[in-house]
Amino acid sequence: MYYIGVDVGGTSVKLGLFDKEDNLIARGSFKTKTIEYLVDDLVKNIKKIFKENNKDIKDLIGIGMGFPGHVDGETGVVVYSNNLVAHDYPVVQKIQEQINVPVRISNDANVAALGEFTYGKGKGVNNIVFVTLGTGVGGGIIIDGKMLEGKNGAGAEIGHMVISTNGPLCSCGRRGCFETYASASALIRNARIAMTNNPTSKLCKAVKSPEELDGKVFFDVLLKGDKVANIVFESYIEDLAEGLTNLANIFRPDAIIIGGGISYRGDVLMEPLQIRLEKMIYGGQWNARVELMVSELKNDAGIYGAYAMAKKYLK
Helix, strand or coil: CCEEEEEECCCEEEEEECCCCCCCEEEEEEEECCCHHHHHHHHHHHHHHHCCCCCCHHEEEEEEECCCCEECCCCEEEEEEEECCEEEEEHHHHHCCCCCCCCEEEEHHHHHHHHHHHHHHCCCCCCCCEEEECCEEEEEEECCCEEEHHHHHHCCCHHCCCCCCCCCEECCCCCCHHHHHHHHHHHHHHHHHHHHHHHCCCCHCCCCCHHCCCCHHHHHHHHHCCCCHHHHHHHHHHHHHHHHHHHHHCCCCCCEEEEEEEEEEECCHHHHHHHHHHHHHCCCCHCCCCCEECCCCEEEHHHHHHHHHHHHCCC
């Protein structure tokens, strides 16, 4: 008996075929289109992965899926997703019209948090906050082993927690959102501004123009001791620590787990963050410690979480 875990991203859709013993048997992927195409492509690829692995699709117990945007898991509706150009789309109903199996959906960051909680660094604890640092800042919250989804699945949008009321304009329409300071995009944006203001920096020598700067080049230059890169990074760390401290104070989880490409930098990122968190957190040394961890599942958190959700909710 098998489950399918699906992670719907802005550019690609990843899926995993799992057995009931938590074994990932096979993987698949396809390009993300608009939601009208997604269902047909998904069903086609589910059938393909069963056929290629000599499995009978009649043994499919259920499908778990993580979507970007506002997703209502109870009704099976993608309420709004700008990435998929979707509004009030009954995705579960559409899938079940082609494959008659139970389907459970949720926000992609919530699902990734469940994956990391169940099969990654969150194993053995009760409460985590999962933060992904990418183009924006996403996140998921697990309390007593359950996803905190909020009313109609619209909760846990931690990237839109304001940390400065006079800060940069966010894509959501507010100013000073956490993701305008703590995303990978924000780090590179600020580094490019610094390059313009400091044309003799090593950052400027590393690329032909500020527009060519990316995360890899930035960290390569930072680790070589460039003063301008260090100033940008220290400011980034301060802002990121501010938001993480807010999350720690509100939820007091066992751990905050960091995902996204920046997290792969390990101690360069995590050590200064942990120091700041312990200094800034409410109660300081007299209260329960919140440990910062790097995601173990990395890009697989989504498919593992979708499987975990399906296994939990679909029998």
